[in-house]
Amino acid sequence: MSTPYLLKPHPGPKFGETDAYLFRQGTHARLFASLGCQLRDGDSTGADFAVWAPNATSVSVIGDWNDWNAETDEMVQASDGTGIWQVHSPHVQQGQAYKYRIRTRQGDVFEKADPVAFFSENAPATASRAWSLQGHTWNDQTWMDGRAKANALDAPMSIYEVHAGSWRRKDGQPLGWRELAHELAEYVVGMGFTHVELMPVTEHPFYGSWGYQTTGYFAPTARYGTPQDFMYFVDHLHQRGIGVLLDWVPSHFPTDAHGLASFDGTHLYEHADPRQGFHPEWNSAIFNYGRHEVRSFLISSALFWLEHYHIDGLRVDAVASMLYLDYARGAGEWIPNREGGRENLEAIEFLQELNRAVYRHFPDAFTVAEESTAWPRVSRPIEMGGLGFGMKWNMGWMHDSLSYFRDDPIYRRYHHDRITFSIVYAFSENFVLPLSHDEVVYGKGSLIGKMPGDEWQQFANLRVLLAYMWAHPGKKLLFMGGEFAQRREWTHEGELEWWVTEQLPHRGMQHLVGELNRLLRAEPALHQLDFDAAGFEWVDPNDRETGVVSFLRKSADGESVLVVCNMTPQPRRNHFLGVPKGGTWREILNSDAQSFGGAGWGNLGAVRSAPMPSHGKPHALCLTLPPLAVLYLKRDTDE
Incomplete structure (x- = not known):
């Protein structure tokens, strides 16, 4: 029923x-x-x-x-x-x-x-x-009529994660929703991203919490304008063809005196026992998911943003902390469930109920879980024992990839599996590949700062990481500033270091990300079968000695893009790789192109195959692989 x-x-x-x-x-x-x-x-x-x-x-x-x-x-x-x-x-x-x-x-x-x-x-x-939500006339019907296609699992999806208060500023102050709408939309359209994901905009008393300590689950923060101003923001992005996702936090809430904690003198929204109701890692309260009224409150909040603000999807924060009763707790600091286990059975039921509600009433929207463990079937139907999310962040891919790229290339042969292992589980969930704000805060440094070597190697390594990411199965998410290799670690005070885009290496990185987004949209092989093993095939995953990783991305009609990643600063000449069909294979992307800040090594734009079996394929290409670079090649079908 x-x-x-x-x-x-x-x-x-x-x-x-x-x-x-x-x-x-x-x-x-x-x-x-x-x-x-x-x-x-x-x-x-x-x-x-x-x-x-x-x-x-x-x-x-x-x-x-x-x-x-x-x-x-x-x-x-x-x-x-x-x-x-x-x-x-x-x-x-x-x-x-x-x-x-x-x-x-x-x-x-x-x-x-x-x-x-x-x-x-x-x-x-x-x-x-006291506020009425009337007064805004929506003009995004074209987007709303077609967003099911834009949000589909087989659609190209490249998400730009944004903190509204620190993307750009004017006279030292954050932009309001209306001004931000125009500046951000213009930039995102120019860069080719398909969606914007906003870090939490639900009202929060402490700006430094970035919105993750929410007190107003039905109120966009007043820092950037009125509810109607936020409607205008979403409306304008929709008119420019950009989806809008919200980071939403049902996992915990702050204990500020004016908020939900001890609301009527009792632990109404939260558990009374601190072993269940207090989060030691975030110094905040945990919702009591076993209380029916609390579930109604949270489900209503989720659907409120979809209904009144035309939001296209919800990224649900800290799902792992909801699923495990012993999350961030030691022995004796948590209470087992009724079956004696560590799983939070009430939270599981709530998450299933949440996803059931979203997809029933807004089937053209979607939910994404930020879930950092190996919990099974997060993005699988509830009827199959899943949690019912549309997608899940691939935290394993993120950790392994950043760990691999931090190494000096001379050592990468010993850690080759870090860059290939993700394919073992790539299709077990509907994954989003995240390089999010979490990776550029709390002393972790910027993306470019994680890369080893001198300036040339740092930029070349980051170009490889991003080009490899855009070719890997899964939807893409990149935090603001990463697209132009901001050197400073992100801070919520101030704006991004836009001035560095005047310098060629940074401007080249920005140009590369724009081109990656263009190719993601243009080539079905790069997005159509993101969640299907039929969309991926290794050419050579085992070439650890030369540090070359090669694979095919495939579309539903069998068209292929060959992806070749040279993970070392050593150029590789006469490097043979098997391909499924003969003919001319054009370079549709070379991350070492001078326009991206590279040296311009390559194959003069195209390579003719030879009828020579290699890597289990009937034909082979003899390639020049630029140092620390990625090539995308596609067979010319006009022949």
């Missing part, structure tokens, strides 16, 4: 019987239509408020319109056992600040921000704001 999610427009502002039933069942997917502050439209005035605080003895709405007087707008608790408190206040106006004043059973008084607020005061202020 299908789960009875509520997603149709709610008939009225009050929390009714259907709401109560689904809320208690854990399948209410639209709490944002009945909880929080619902401003009345038309001839009606004021706003309806509703908040979940089952263990409070009294709740009032205090705000700008009543001089923060708790006696003016006292709320009434529903008699249905849900713990919902409601009141209508006739004097509320758009933009006014408010909080809930909650008296606990112990006699304590808390002033809490609204968990379902649509907008908040700008930090460090912590109140919610």
